[in-house]
Amino acid sequence: MYHIFFQPFEAIDAIKKGSTRAFAVMCLVASALGALAITLVLESRPGWASWPTISFPVLAELSSVQLFLLLLVGIYVANLIRAFMLHLVMKIFTDKGAYSDAFKIVTTVTFIPAVYALILIILGAIP
Numbered sequence: 298m299y300h301i302f303f304q305p306f307e308a309i310d311a312i313k314k315g316s317t318r319a320f321a322v323m324c325l326v327a328s329a330l331g332a333l334a335i336t337l338v339l340e341s342r343p344g345w346a347s348w349p350t351i352s353f354p355v356l357a358e359l360s361s362v363q364l365f366l367l368l369l370v371g372i373y374v375a376n377l378i379r380a381f382m383l384h385l386v387m388k389i390f391t392d393k394g395a396y397s398d399a400f401k402i403v404t405t406v407t408f409i410p411a412v413y414a415l416i417l418i419i420l421g422a423i424p
Contacts, residue, residue: 317397320404324376327408332368334415336361341422372407379403 380400387394
């Protein structure tokens with residue numbers, strides 16, 4: 298865990314050696330961390346974060362758990378779509394690269410920022 302926070306590039310190299318199943322779980326964890334961070338921001342209701350509930354009144358009626366699950370599924374599906382699009386770009390321009398390679402890249406790019414965002418939100422809540 299130390300490497301993820303203080304040596305992220307070495308951690309990414311170690312993570313890239315994992316299997317596709319490990320990356321699917323890692324993408325689920327990254328999606329959960331991102332969804333938790335967004336849920337915490339929206340539940341604290343700062344002035345700059347009120348636009349989603351004003352623009353989409355349905356979001357204001359959701360409980361925290363429902364909002365978290367909606368965001369979790371949305372982020373995970375968005376990552377699958379991003380991986381597919383990256384796979385297409387890799388195939389078109391280089392004629393190399395499998396979907397699992399693109400999925401590994403997307404998962405890594407999602408995981409570390411989600412961890413840092415959650416840490417910043419928790420530290421920002423401390424008075």
